[in-house]
Amino acid sequence: MATAALAAPARGLGAAPLAGFLAATALALAAALRAPAGTAVLGLALFGILHNVLELRYVTGRFESVLAGPFLKLLVALITGIVLCRLLPVSTASRAAEILLVYGLLAAACLHALRRRPWLLAASAALLLLAATASLSFPGYHFVVLTHLHNLVPLLFLLEWSRGLPRGRAAFMAVQCGWVLVVPALLLGGTLDGWAAPATATADRLAVSYTPPGWLDGSAGLRFVAVFAFLQTMHYVVWVWFLPRYAPEASAAFERRAPGLRGRRAWALGLAAGAALAVLFASDYAQGKALYAALASYHAYLEFPVLLVLVLGIDPTGRKPRASR
Template sequence: MIEGALESLLAPADVLRRQTLLLIGPWAATWARQREMRVAVLGAIAVVASFLGAALAPLWMLALGPILLGVPHLLGDVRYLWVRPGFHRRALCWLTGGVPLLVGVLTARVVWGLLGAAAALLIARTSWRRRCLGLAILVPLGALSVHYSGWAELLFAHLHNVIGIALWWAWRPRAGRLHWVPLGLFLLASAGLLAGMAAPLLAWSGGLSAPGSGTSMSYHMASLAPHAGRELGLRLVLLFAFAQSLHYAVWLRLIPEEDRPRAAPRTFVGTFRALRDEFGVWLLCAVGALALGLAVWACVDLGAARTGYLRFAGFHGQLELVAAALLWAEGHFGSRRPPTERTSG
């Protein structure tokens, strides 16, 4: 009964989608058949929109992005990094990855994510050559993160957004070159933000002042660039806002497109059914309730809701480290078959 009600709520969105495809006529078939072209277009749109948002209204992006897209992107993280590859069915993955992640959330130390990734390599179904290569990278990084505690967490806060983009690049099939379009735009936009190219747009829009956003630019500069000068600190905050927005797009649109077994995009009802099959309807309802509760909290106190979400979501950056180590070690990247087929086959 609950499933039928949820599908009824999604049905109008599918009607609108169908009408839109009819309007674009012959282009609709190309859009449906050519996955790589579709992903390249969606990625390029995401880069441009994220750049403009960071240059015109960075405080609103930093405030509303986690509220509107944070919880769905966490679901995407867990789905594609843990459930789709089948790691949730392996007790050793829970043991070696779950314990360090739990401690990492409680301590907010990135070393625990690196420790979890190293432990994951030890139980991965892979060759000893690949296992040793991964450990040769992770062990020095772990030692550096202990020695430079604080700096490591600050650096990881920025690199975490780029990790999602790197995972998408590794996820995609080794075919075609259209993926270089959004990647090239991302690099150009990042360089432009660091060079100060957004300053005219920011001055024109008055984006440094957003009284209703619940935070101030000085707050973000103190948390994201505490040791930088004002000019460089501002540019780093804008770069973070841009990369965070693109990080959400990766988990909500680009990786789902790459991972889907069929090239054609799913309907909204079809997406719900796929999620239901993987998570169960009650867990999806719980995730929906969490997203709705966060939105209601934001209506009361936007700044507090954002802070609460970031504390709750602290696990997912370290989950990306653990899962990326497993995915790389077991050769999940760069194949057209979805991860579930690779694991079971």
């Protein structure tokens, strides 16, 4: 796959990145417990667009052979349809159209990756049909699941990146599993409720977007907001700090594809666009959130075909399975 052509880390990471992740985990958890709504809103306003740009740079650079040619054009066309759905007033029709486009994108990714594995392709088609039926029947659950799933996917990207580590991979992945899986489980299970601040009107409003509809009663809503605030913050740590610093080969590959965004230009683009959106957030949060949700579709949904390749462990060209390590 594309990553085979990229340089692997030449030596172990050392203690600094692990210490950075542990410190970020502690700070993000404290913020999510004491001010979940503020952490979610402020984090989105400050880092939302910037992390979009940097994530797109990493994904399209490191997985350049997956996201290329007519397949990339098809994905962009489908995602643009999702963007248009999100720019329309929210309605049953617009939500159903978005769900269908999402599953169309997944179907295209499966066809591209599994075209030489007909039985696996048929099984994937059946699974997608069942999932699409469930999503159309319960759209509220569909969008909540996607919201949280997006904050979990860095674990797979970090798992793939860490394959190049000559040593220290077990410790590195243990730390990642700690913040991706263990901390959210503790939050949702109520173990940390004693340190949580009381619910606020803002947190109650956010809970509608981040909590499964059937769980909105009681304390579950505040817990889901805290989980979202925590994972979103750590999501930004991965895309804004860790991967730009420790995966320069992905940035170099992206710059070969988009020389106009070499060096600090990608950062400048993300910061400038983020500042403009922050002004909109300050003047009209609802409108800013809607615009961000539409624009963020590109970075969120371009992950899907890459994640499919990572989960199945296959060469996207269909030549041979990726060698396991």
